[in-house]
Each structure stands twice: as structure tokens, then as C-alpha cells.
Amino acid sequence: MQFNSEQRLDDGTLEREFTLGEIHGILWTPGSASAPTPLILLGHPGGLQKMHPRLAARARHTVADGFAAATIELPGSGDRPRSAVTDQARADLRRALQAGEPVTDEIVERLILPLIEQAVPEWRAALDALLALPEIGGPVGYSGGVIALGLRLAVVEPRICAARLFAGSFVPRSMFGEARQVTIPLQVLLQWDDEGNDRQLALDLFDAFGSKEKALHANMGGHTGVPASEADEGSRFFARHLK
Amino acid sequence: MQFNSEQRLDDGTLEREFTLGEIHGILWTPGSASAPTPLILLGHPGGLQKMHPRLAARARHTVADGFAAATIELPGSGDRPRSAVTDQARADLRRALQAGEPVTDEIVERLILPLIEQAVPEWRAALDALLALPEIGGPVGYSGGVIALGLRLAVVEPRICAARLFAGSFVPRSMFGEARQVTIPLQVLLQWDDEGNDRQLALDLFDAFGSKEKALHANMGGHTGVPASEADEGSRFFARHLK
Numbered sequence: 499m500q501f502n503s504e505q506r507l508d509d510g511t512l513e514r515e516f517t518l519g520e521i522h523g524i525l526w527t528p529g530s531a532s533a534p535t536p537l538i539l540l541g542h543p544g545g546l547q548k549m550h551p552r553l554a555a556r557a558r559h560t561v562a563d564g565f566a567a568a569t570i571e572l573p574g575s576g577d578r579p580r581s582a583v584t585d586q587a588r589a590d591l592r593r594a595l596q597a598g599e600p601v602t603d604e605i606v607e608r609l610i611l612p613l614i615e616q617a618v619p620e621w622r623a624a625l626d627a628l629l630a631l632p633e634i635g636g637p638v639g640y641s642g643g644v645i646a647l648g649l650r651l652a653v654v655e656p657r658i659c660a661a662r663l664f665a666g667s668f669v670p671r672s673m674f675g676e677a678r679q680v681t682i683p684l685q686v687l688l689q690w691d692d693e694g695n696d697r698q699l700a701l702d703l704f705d706a707f708g709s710k711e712k713a714l715h716a717n718m719g720g721h722t723g724v725p726a727s728e729a730d731e732g733s734r735f736f737a738r739h740l741k
Numbered sequence: 742m743q744f745n746s747e748q749r750l751d752d753g754t755l756e757r758e759f760t761l762g763e764i765h766g767i768l769w770t771p772g773s774a775s776a777p778t779p780l781i782l783l784g785h786p787g788g789l790q791k792m793h794p795r796l797a798a799r800a801r802h803t804v805a806d807g808f809a810a811a812t813i814e815l816p817g818s819g820d821r822p823r824s825a826v827t828d829q830a831r832a833d834l835r836r837a838l839q840a841g842e843p844v845t846d847e848i849v850e851r852l853i854l855p856l857i858e859q860a861v862p863e864w865r866a867a868l869d870a871l872l873a874l875p876e877i878g879g880p881v882g883y884s885g886g887v888i889a890l891g892l893r894l895a896v897v898e899p900r901i902c903a904a905r906l907f908a909g910s911f912v913p914r915s916m917f918g919e920a921r922q923v924t925i926p927l928q929v930l931l932q933w934d935d936e937g938n939d940r941q942l943a944l945d946l947f948d949a950f951g952s953k954e955k956a957l958h959a960n961m962g963g964h965t966g967v968p969a970s971e972a973d974e975g976s977r978f979f980a981r982h983l984k
Binding site: 690 | 933944947948952953954955956957958959960961968970973974977981
């Protein structure tokens with residue numbers, strides 16, 4: 499892990515860009531020295547540069563709550579080599595949605611499975627590197643989408659102790675068996691009229707999660723319309739489970 | 742409205758029992774004099790005496806947040822004359838649930854419609870009397886079940902400005918048209934594995950509500966398993982909308 503640049507945000511948060519092998523990432527930590535903080539991994543749909551304003555806003559909120567926040571670029575996004583399989587699946591998904599046709603599991607599997615199979619070891623390697631920094635302790639939370647990535651990480655990565663998953667992207671039904679193996683506390687966010695998602699699939703996935711403590715927060719509006727009050731609810735969720 | 746008794750709870754909250762005509766009610770207000778407070782009506786399944794410990798706990802929390810809280814007995818419950826129609830419908834509902842049979846809309850209509858047709862004018866009369874007290878101002882919120890009663894009140898009673906409805910009881914599908922007329926901010930609480938409720942009906946009802954600002958909070962567990970953290974979320978919901 500190599501730090502390439504750092505800047506102070508207006509609230510004092512320290513934002514550092516890093517590379518881990520070929521992969522670009524960002525780490526946000528409190529502006530002044532503090533005891534090692536728990537870490538929240540910020541999930542996102544890919545494209546760190548384009549997503550930066552929204553990620554930085556989430557990170558600032560997270561750091562103000564006493565956590566470190568970090569994320570890395572997804573396979574096939576940003577400056578990483580594109581995947582013909584994923585690009586084709588994304589085009590097929592878009593075509594089905596625009597035509598008002600059902601999104602088949604076959605499309606969703608082509609879109610999601612290769613992506614998370616590549617991403618999961620990368621996020622775990624990032625976790626190794628981040629937790630080796632003196633300013634970061636445990637435990638670790640996962641917050642955001644891609645929900646299938648959060649799901650898989652919650653199953654295979656024991657250092658992740660709580661997750662707040664954004665049900666804003668498709669999950670292959672073949673992963674529902676994995677969802678039953680998730681036992682950490684969960685909050686699932688659902689936008690009720692998300693134009694690019696399947697509400698019933700999200701409800702079925704919520705039902706499938708094995709966690710005893712799980713809550714679904716469904717709010718009105720489309721994909722990007724999550725109400726501001728949910729940011730505070732996220733703070734309280736992670737404070738309950740990571741502190 | 743006639744006050745019959747009063748007592749101080751251990752946190753200083755003033756609890757007063759009243760009658761309004763023949764109907765028994767309870768009012769909780771801050772222990773020390775304050776500016777007129779907004780009012781939250783506490784919905785419940787009937788049986789004030791049996792429900793008293795839980796109602797008083799909710800009321801204490803509500804008063805600590807700077808509201809007054811009040812409730813009245815439901816028709817056919819507590820010491821009020823029983824209704825043969827409602828008793829029969831309740832027995833039919835229980836039989837269907839125990840047999841694992843679908844609860845028909847016909848049963849739900851017999852159970853719910855006469856109950857709320859009688860209750861709604863009573864709750865509105867209670868509102869008249871409560872808002873005439875110098876210590877109580879507006880606006881008014883509704884919190885709890887019976888969800889069909891909260892729904893009807895949200896439609897017909899303009900003094901109710903926000904509602905946090907507990908989806909723990911059946912609603913006739915014939916009321917879904919009314920649900921579309923509800924426009925106040927809503928939070929709907931759903932217990933995912935509520936043994937005496939229909940999850941899909943609750944999700945469909947949530948979908949039907951016309952409010953632009955509505956959120957569904959679904960939590961694990963049965964009817965009485967609402968997690969403690971939801972009480973604080975209720976505080977914040979009413980603080981956002983009634984203050």
C-alpha cells in the first residue's frame with residue numbers, strides 16, 4: 499500500500515489517496531491524532547473519480563462519528579481494465595430495463611458474479627493493509643452497495659462485524675443461500691421506486707439474510723433519493739455495533 | 742372531559758386518568774410547567790388496563806422528548822360494552838390463523854370497519870377536549886396501532902400532521918383507496934415475522950399510502966419484538982415533523 503497524495507477537507511478530515519498494487523483507493527481519517535479507530539468500508543457502484551463528491555460526503559460524516567472510512571476502485575471501473583463480459587452484461591441489463599422486460603437471473607449472474615469474485619480478494623487485501631496502519635483498529639463495518647459484494651464480504655470476512663447494505667443493485671438468486679449464512683447485524687436500505695432495481699428481489703433478499711438482528715429501511719423515491727435522515731441512522735447503527 | 746385521578750411517575754411525568762363521556766382515557770404531560778406542547782396520540786390494540794405498563798413506557802419516552810401523550814379505550818375493550826360482531830370476527834380470525842388458512846377480507850372487514858367507524862369520532866372528540874387544555878398545543882401526531890384507525894384518522898383529521906403506524910394488525914383491502922389519500926409524513930413499523938399479521942398485506946399497504954415522505958422500518962421478530970432503538974427513531978421522526 500502506497501500513499502500518493504493527501505489533502506485536508508474543510509472540516510479537517512485527512513483524505514489520502516493510495517494504491518494497492520494497481521488498484522486505486524482512498525482513506526479518510528480524523529484530522530487530529532486519536533486512538534486507533536474502527537473502520538468502515540464504503541461500498542459504491544464503481545468509478546471513484548466520478549463518485550468522489552458523494553463518497554467524500556459519506557466519509558466526512560463517518561469520520562465525524564469517530565470512524566475511519568476507506569474504499570477501493572472496483573474491477574472494470576475507473577482506470578482499471580474493462581471486462582468484456584461485464585460490459586456486455588451491463589448493456590443487456592440496461593436494454594431489458596429500458597424495454598420493460600424482466601431482468602433474467604442469467605444476466606444478473608454474468609453482471610455480478612465475475613465482478614465480486616475478483617473484487618472480494620482485493621477488498622480483503624485492502625483490509626489487511628488498512629488494519630496494519632497504526633491509526634486504524636477494528637472492528638470493521640461495510641456500508642453501501644454493491645449489495646452482492648457486501649453480502650459476500652459479510653460471509654467470508656470475519657473482521658466485518660456489521661453491515662449497512664444499499665439494496666440498489668441486482669443480486670443473483672443463486673446467492674440467496676449465501677445470504678442465509680450472514681449472521682452479523684444488518685441494516686438494508688431500499689429505495690421503494692428505484693428505477694434500476696427490482697423491489698421484490700430486494701425484499702426476498704432481505705428475508706433470506708440469516709442475521710437475527712436485521713432491519714429494512716425502505717424510503718420513497720428513486721435510486722439517488724435516500725433521505726438525509728438515513729445518514730444519521732447509519733451513524734447510530736454503526737455506533738451500536740462497532741464501538 | 743373529567744379528570745379522575747393523577748399520579749407522578751418516577752421520572753416526574755404527570756399521569757392523569759380521565760373520562761370523556763363513558764370512555765376511559767389517560768393523559769401524560771411533563772412534570773413541570775412548560776409552554777404548550779405538541780400532542781402524540783398513542784394507538785393500542787384495546788384494553789387500557791392490561792396495556793398500561795407498555796403504554797406508560799411509551800408515554801414516558803414521549804414526554805421526555807417534549808410532547809404530551811394521550812390515549813383512550815377502544816370500543817368493545819376494557820370496561821366498554823363488547824360487540825358481538827367484533828367478538829365473532831376476532832374468533833374467526835384466530836381460527837383462520839391457527840388453522841394456517843388465509844384470513845379473508847370478509848373477516849377483516851367485520852373485525853375492523855365497525856371498530857374504526859365507532860372509534861374515529863371518539864378519538865376526534867378526545868382531540869377536541871385535549872387541545873382545549875392550556876398545557877397542550879398542536880400539532881398532533883399518531884403513534885402505534887390499530888393501523889386502520891391511524892390510517893382513517895390521518896385521512897379525516899387535519900390536525901394530525903405526522904403518523905408512525907405499527908403494521909401489526911390487519912387492514913381491509915377496501916381501505917387501500919383511503920390509504921392513497923394520506924399525504925402526511927409517515928413511518929410504518931413492521932415486524933417481519935409477526936405471528937398474527939400478514940406481511941404481504943402490510944407491504945402492499947405501505948405501497949398504497951399516498952404520502953411523499955414515507956418510510957418502512959421492518960425489523961426481525963414477532964409482534965412484540967420491536968427493537969428498543971425504534972423508540973429513539975420515533976422521537977426523531979416526530980421531532981422533525983411536529984416541532
